[in-house]
Amino acid sequence: MEQEFEKLFSTQGRPCVAIRKVAGLLLLKEMFKESDESVVERWIENAYWQYFTGETFFQTEGPFDPSQFVHFRKRIGEKGLEYLLSQSVNLHREAKFEKEVQIDTTVQEKNITFPTDAKLAKKVIDNCIKIAKKEGVKQRQTYKRVSKQLLRDAYFGHHLRRKKKAVMARKKL
Numbered sequence: 001m002e003q004e005f006e007k008l009f010s011t012q013g014r015p016c017v018a019i020r021k022v023a024g025l026l027l028l029k030e031m032f033k034e035s036d037e038s039v040v041e042r043w044i045e046n047a048y049w050q051y052f053t054g055e056t057f058f059q060t061e062g063p064f065d066p067s068q069f070v071h072f073r074k075r076i077g078e079k080g081l082e083y084l085l086s087q088s089v090n091l092h093r094e095a096k097f098e099k100e101v102q103i104d105t106t107v108q109e110k111n112i113t114f115p116t117d118a119k120l121a122k123k124v125i126d127n128c129i130k131i132a133k134k135e136g137v138k139q140r141q142t143y144k145r146v147s148k149q150l151l152r153d154a155y156f157g158h159h160l161r162r163k164k165k166a167v168m169a170r171k172k173l
Contacts, residue, residue, distance in 0.1 A: 001084075022064075023084060024053035024054065025039055036066040036069045044059065118170050118173055126147070150173050154169040
């Protein structure tokens with residue numbers, strides 16, 4: 001793995017975390033279905049994991065910040081992640097023949113936001129407009145632009161200067 005990923009790193013500047021350490025922890029993370037933070041915590045407790053990632057002496061502090069996983073994933077790209085996945089599959093050859101495979105997608109970006117009242121109200125307004133158009137109901141005003149502005153005003157209501165405006169926008173929505 002070091003030979004595979006070595007060309008992606010520069011010899012100048014601040015030295016990076018050892019490739020063996022990060023790649024080894026990523027493999028352990030996949031094998032034991034851990035999160036970025038928990039794999040680093042378990043690494044501190046487990047001498048075998050430390051030896052697997054290239055340590056010669058028992059360490060009592062974390063090898064690096066869990067955010068380094070994100071930087072490493074970005075650096076190696078999609079092909080590098082496929083290579084790592086193939087290495088983890090090679091460690092468990094019998095896993096190829098299993099009917100069900102579980103993949104951790106906690107670091108994958110998701111199209112999910114917290115459902116606030118203002119967002120839900122805006123969604124209801126937009127859906128009512130669509131239904132009215134579909135059914136051929138003529139409306140005097142659709143409130144499409146007004147609701148868009150009110151939703152923006154409703155954001156960040158916890159800020160002192162925007163609280164009154166946000167409360168009024170949510171009430172009007």
